[in-house]
Amino acid sequence: MDQSCPVLTPAERQVVDILSRADQAMLATVRKALADATTQAAEELQAIGSRETPPAYAYFAAVAHQNLFLLLCGADPETFEGGDPEVAAHILDNGRKIAAHYWGHPAKTSG
Structure with a gap:
C-alpha cells in the first residue's frame, strides 16, 4: 500500500x-516562561532565606501540562469542573x- x-x-x-512558525514561537x-518561573521561584526563596529546595523546571512544566489538559477537556483549571471525560480519555x-x-x-x- x-x-x-x-x-x-x-x-x-x-x-x-x-502555522509552523506560530507553533515554534509559541513553544519558545x-x-x-517555564525557565523564568523556575528562576523566579529560586530567587524569591533565596531572598527570604528559605531552606526549601526550589521547584525544578519539571514542576512548572507539570503545572502547565495539567492546566493545558484541563483547558483541552473544557474544564475550569481552578475548580476542575465542566470537563468532557470523552475528550480526556482521547488525550490520555x-x-x-x-x-x-x-x-x-x-x-x-x-x-
Missing part, C-alpha cells in the same frame, strides 16, 4: 509554514500511543 504524502499547493504550503515562549489514549510508538512503553489502558 502506498503511503506517500500529498503534494501541497503553494497556498497550502504557505498555510503550513505560517512556553519554554522561556494519545499519550499512551506516543509512549508505545516512540519509547516502546506498552500502551496499557486503565480499567
Whole structure:
C-alpha cells in the first residue's frame, strides 16, 4: 500500500509554514516562561532565606501540562469542573500511543 504524502499547493504550503512558525514561537515562549518561573521561584526563596529546595523546571512544566489538559477537556483549571471525560480519555489514549510508538512503553489502558 502506498503511503506517500500529498503534494501541497503553494497556498497550502504557505498555510503550513505560517502555522509552523506560530507553533515554534509559541513553544519558545512556553519554554522561556517555564525557565523564568523556575528562576523566579529560586530567587524569591533565596531572598527570604528559605531552606526549601526550589521547584525544578519539571514542576512548572507539570503545572502547565495539567492546566493545558484541563483547558483541552473544557474544564475550569481552578475548580476542575465542566470537563468532557470523552475528550480526556482521547488525550490520555494519545499519550499512551506516543509512549508505545516512540519509547516502546506498552500502551496499557486503565480499567
